[in-house]
Every structure is written in structure tokens, then in C-alpha cells.
Amino acid sequence: MKPAGRTLSVIDYHTEGEPMRIVVGGAEPIPGATLMERSEHLAAHGRDLLGFTLYEPRGHSAMCGAILTEPVAPGADAGVLFIEPLGPVHMCGHGAIALGAMLVETGRVAAPGGRATVTLETPAGLVTCRVSTQAGRPTSVTIRNVPAFSAGLDLSVDVAGLGPVRFDLAYGGHFYALVEAAPLGLRLEAKEASRLIEIGERIRAAIEARVPLVHPGLPQARGLLYVQFHEPARRADAQYRNAVVVAPAGLDRSPCGTGTSARLANLRARGQLGVGDAFGHESIIGTLFIGRIAALTDVAGTPAVVPEITGRAWMTGQGTLCLDPSDPFPGGFLL
Structure with missing residues (x-):
């Protein structure tokens, strides 16, 4: 080109x-x-x-x-x-x-x-x-969105300088590692952006090197692209606050649509979210997506959800x- x-x-x-x-x-x-x-x-x-x-x-x-x-x-x-x-x-x-x-x-x-x-x-x-x-x-x-599914719960990987890091895996259009922020001493605030990116990339690289990820129905979708940190929400209309690290050096300002889809599948796999339940997902800058599981389905035999995400654009x-x-x-x- x-x-x-x-x-x-x-x-x-x-x-x-x-x-x-x-x-x-x-x-x-x-x-x-x-x-x-x-x-x-x-x-x-x-x-x-x-x-x-x-x-x-x-x-x-x-x-x-x-x-x-x-x-x-x-x-x-x-x-x-x-x-x-x-x-x-x-x-x-x-x-x-x-x-x-x-x-x-x-x-x-x-x-x-x-x-x-x-x-x-x-x-x-x-x-x-x-x-x-x-x-x-x-x-x-x-x-x-396209169907989302859980790809692993309660996993762990050793990361240099951090020790064992616990994470879940889910697909919502891409594969995500879902990581709780607090055990790593992280807070999801704009002033922490550089640190979140640096640690998120270290975690992503460690998981990518050890865990092969391939979509069961779409073999071109493989590998780990994103790490999603999460903590309790600060808004009354949300359940979680999140920050998605986007390789090579970015941080999603929105609550992340494919990341929210992955989170819906993850919470469903944990038995914490029902079909039709509203799920408020807050971004690192305080904006909001509302997610819902519209239906249950499967992807090549893997239990999956049909996610719906509501947001605004200007x-x-x-x-x-x-x-x-x-x-x-x-x-x-x-x-």
C-alpha cells in the first residue's frame, strides 16, 4: 500500500x-x-x-x-x-x-x-x-456483539517483580486477562495510567508466553491482546470500575465494549450474572457502559453468552x- x-x-x-x-x-x-x-x-x-x-x-x-x-x-x-x-x-x-x-x-x-x-x-x-x-x-x-465466553477461572502466572498474579480469561471479541487491581497495589485512576500500562504489559507478556489461546470457532482469533484491571465501582449505577491496557502502550478511556462483553461472560461463568441483568461498567475516567446478557448460546460446544452493550458517542x-x-x-x- x-x-x-x-x-x-x-x-x-x-x-x-x-x-x-x-x-x-x-x-x-x-x-x-x-x-x-x-x-x-x-x-x-x-x-x-x-x-x-x-x-x-x-x-x-x-x-x-x-x-x-x-x-x-x-x-x-x-x-x-x-x-x-x-x-x-x-x-x-x-x-x-x-x-x-x-x-x-x-x-x-x-x-x-x-x-x-x-x-x-x-x-x-x-x-x-x-x-x-x-x-x-x-x-x-x-x-x-458476537458471542462471548469464559476461557478460564482462577488461573495464576508468575510475573517478574510481581510474583504470582491471579487472573481469569474470557473472550468478548478478543481474549482478555481479567485481573483484580487491589492485590497488586493498583488503583484505577488517571494519574496511575503509566504504571497500569507498564504492569499490564508485563502481565500480558507472561500469560501470552505460557497460555495458548485460540477461539474454538474462529482459529484466526488467537493470543492475548488485552489485560483488564478491575476494582469496585465508584459510581452508584455501576458494579465495577475497569481499565484495559491496549498494547503496545495505550489505556482505554472508555469502559471498553469487547472488554465489557468478556466481563459479562466471566461473571456468568462465576454464577454472578443472570440473563437480562443490567451490569454497569465504569471506565478509568468515570464514564459508563451498561451491559446485559441478551441470551445464552455456545461457540463450538463452549458455553457462551450473547452480550449487549449500551453507550454514547459524540x-x-x-x-x-x-x-x-x-x-x-x-x-x-x-x-
Whole structure:
């Protein structure tokens, strides 16, 4: 993918504080008969496009993005390839909320009577967004995510400098290690961001080296991408506060959509959450997602849940990213 003369049309949103840069025009066609094949092609050949879109000087280490593409599945309103600084990812919950809001707010999907249903095709599967609007502006979006499941309870790994660290594993669009913050002397506060990232990456690397993770029905989904720290909520309308460490050096500002999905499956496996129960999930900056288990299902014989996540997203900008021929950083950089 050649960067020479590149311009991209983008619409920026944030979902409960977490940025989402949506590429709506200018990206060269990405080959692949399926969304998964396109994501894999982007991973192998799209470093310049990803860096141009997300990295400094046009973005930053916590920027997330999405590239609109033609859907393959009948009935899907849009195909989407999610990207993070480390590379393409199969699913992004806060991104799906932002995309649902964007497609309605910009008139790409109509919302008669103030309600719309948007179907996104992602590499992980189909995701439905129910968008509520007032005076043409989205006020909330509920996504029905791909099935989530527990992948392990009460596990332990030795981490240099920390000793044994207890964790659970769950999948919510990606695999997560779920780690209680307090036993590690951590508090989920913005001023602790650097420490959370550093310790989270150490834990992730230790688990990744010892625990093979492969989705039983989607073999391309493998490995541990995220560590989710949790502690009791501070808001009255939430049960837990969480912070998700995003490799290589990011921290989710939102309550994390796929992370909340993983947490729903985890709590169900522990017998602590029933079908239809509301689960308030608070972010490190105090914003909120409401999660629910919409139904029970299975993934290749593994008990699973169908998660629904409700949140809000706001447009923050529209514009064109451009590349001057003399720019020494056509693919961006990260510190």
C-alpha cells in the first residue's frame, strides 16, 4: 500500500472518552473475499495506511480507527476493518458504537421515528447496533456483539517483580486477562495510567508466553491482546470500575465494549450474572457502559453468552488527512 499522494476523508468520534477515527473515503481497496481476509491483508501489507491514520503526528498511541469497506454478508449496512496502533483487530465495541452513531448522524442510515438498526460486518462476525436519536443526534447506541465466553477461572502466572498474579480469561471479541487491581497495589485512576500500562504489559507478556489461546470457532482469533484491571465501582449505577491496557502502550478511556462483553461472560461463568441483568461498567475516567446478557448460546460446544452493550458517542471532527511529498513521516511514528 503506497502512501505517495495519500489523502483520507475521516470523521472522528469519541465513545465515552475513547477516540475512534473512521475512514470514510480515500483508502485504496483492500483485497479479500471475506472481512477476515481483508483484515489479514491489512495486517500484512497495510502498515503505512495504519500509521498514517493513527500514529503521530496525525494521531497518538491511544488512537483507534475503523476503515469502511463493502460488506460481504447479505443485509449488512457496512463492512468495517478496525485498527489499533498494534495492527488490525477483529472487533471493537466502542468503535461499533461510534460507527452506529456516525452512520445515522450523517444520514447514511435513516432513523425514522428516532430509531434505527444498523448491521455491521466485522472480521469477528455480524454486530447489530440499535441507535436512538433526538433531533437527529444519536443519544445512545446498543450493540449486540458476537458471542462471548469464559476461557478460564482462577488461573495464576508468575510475573517478574510481581510474583504470582491471579487472573481469569474470557473472550468478548478478543481474549482478555481479567485481573483484580487491589492485590497488586493498583488503583484505577488517571494519574496511575503509566504504571497500569507498564504492569499490564508485563502481565500480558507472561500469560501470552505460557497460555495458548485460540477461539474454538474462529482459529484466526488467537493470543492475548488485552489485560483488564478491575476494582469496585465508584459510581452508584455501576458494579465495577475497569481499565484495559491496549498494547503496545495505550489505556482505554472508555469502559471498553469487547472488554465489557468478556466481563459479562466471566461473571456468568462465576454464577454472578443472570440473563437480562443490567451490569454497569465504569471506565478509568468515570464514564459508563451498561451491559446485559441478551441470551445464552455456545461457540463450538463452549458455553457462551450473547452480550449487549449500551453507550454514547459524540462527533468531534470531520476532515481530510493529507501527505505532503516532503513529509519525512509518511507512515507516522510512535513514542
